[in-house]
Amino acid sequence: MSDKRQRARVQGSWAKQLPKHSRQTGAVSNNQQPKSANPATVSWGCGSQKTPQTTFEFNQPTKPVRYAPPEKVIEQAGDYEISHGPSGVSRLRLLPGFLPSEEADWMFSKLLAELPWSQKTNYRQGEAYEEPRLTCWYGELPYTYAWSTMAANPQWHPLLVTLREAVEQLSGCSFNSLLCNLYRDGHDSIGWHSDDEASLGAEPTIASLSLGDTRVFSLRKQPPLEENGDYTYVERIRIPLGHGTLLLMAGATQDDWQHQVAKEYHDRGPRINLTFRNIHAEPEGYRPGTKLRFTAKQP
Ligand SMILES: O=C(O)CCC(=O)C(=O)O
Structure with missing residues (x-):
């Protein structure tokens, strides 16, 4: 030595x-x-x-020691401004118990049995991979993300129409589309991403309704440019989303934050997540699924 x-x-x-x-x-x-x-x-x-x-x-360290900020937890009902900038104010509204438990029980069973669940194939750097969850899509327009398109499906399940109306009334927003996710157990997940495709428009409001077992919804702030994509020191928030909980994401949340539902290695039952969105026709001349931040940079 x-x-x-x-x-x-x-x-x-x-x-x-x-x-x-x-x-x-x-x-x-x-x-x-x-x-x-x-x-x-x-x-x-x-x-x-x-x-x-x-x-x-004792020699003073030449570089100041950096610590990641402690992860925050949001679990109480309320409106939260989670950041101010760089793109504006990022807002969340959390409503645990938006659906009473017994109603949520039968809705969960019905949607689990009656929606056309399937496993989507996505692409990353030209490589195909199966999504680690099942999905289905409702809306007049198709929806493209991860280089793979979900076809338009204008025939909404009647229960989804009722839920859409309830969510619209609460949020004061209208939604023309719905992405349904089914996490069969704790091994199903969705990786870090933002819902920032150009077809969602600027500062989209997204309403996310959860049914079934509780899963942790995590958010992490986009790092400043000088961090070169390193998320080590960014702010983080975790929100346990339980049966019947509604979460609204609005303002700059999709610009300034990413979110995920990570795999869990202890027993988890099935969970359905319904994300109501408002989809616009893809901007002329852009490839479907283009991320908004790249669209903005193009002439
Ligand atoms: O399951 C969830 O709570 C999140 C789903 C999600 O992030 C998405 O559909 O983009």
Whole structure:
């Protein structure tokens, strides 16, 4: 082992051993420490041999130590402004118990049994992969994300029409489309992403209704440019979404934050998530599924 490695590490910085002539051997050191506080000079009454004393010099670390901010948890009903900038105010509204539990029970069973669930194939850097969950789509227009399109499906299930009306009334927004997700167990998931396709328009409001087992919905802030895509030090929020809970995401949330539902490695029952959206025809000349931030940069 090199000489450097053998030295003790003090608070993130390698400590340098002082030259022999500056070592303290005496009764009270320069910084007024009482003798008994220096373990090297304390007598244990077990012999007269003196322990050689080693002294270390503290070197301030050259780089300030950085800590990730503690993750916040949101679980109470209410309106939350989770950030102000860089794109504007990012807003959430959480309503646990939006659907009373018994109503939510039969709705969950009905949707689980009657919706046309299937597994979608997406593409990443030209490689196909199966989504780790089942989905179905409702709306007059198709919806493209991850280089794969869900065909238009204008025939809404009657229960979904009722739920859409309830969500519209609560939010004051109208929604022409719905992406349904079925997480069969804890191994199903959705990775980090933003709902920021150009077809969703600027600052979309998205209403997300959860039925079935509780899963953690996580958000992480987009890092500033100088972090080069490193999310280590960004703000994070976790929101447990239980049976019958409604979550609204609005303002700059899709510009300034990403979200996910991560895999869980303990038992989880099935969960349905309905995300009501408002889809516009793809801007002329743009490939379906283009992300808004890239659209804005194009002429
Ligand atoms: O299941 C959820 O709560 C989130 C679904 C989601 O992120 C999406 O559909 O884009």
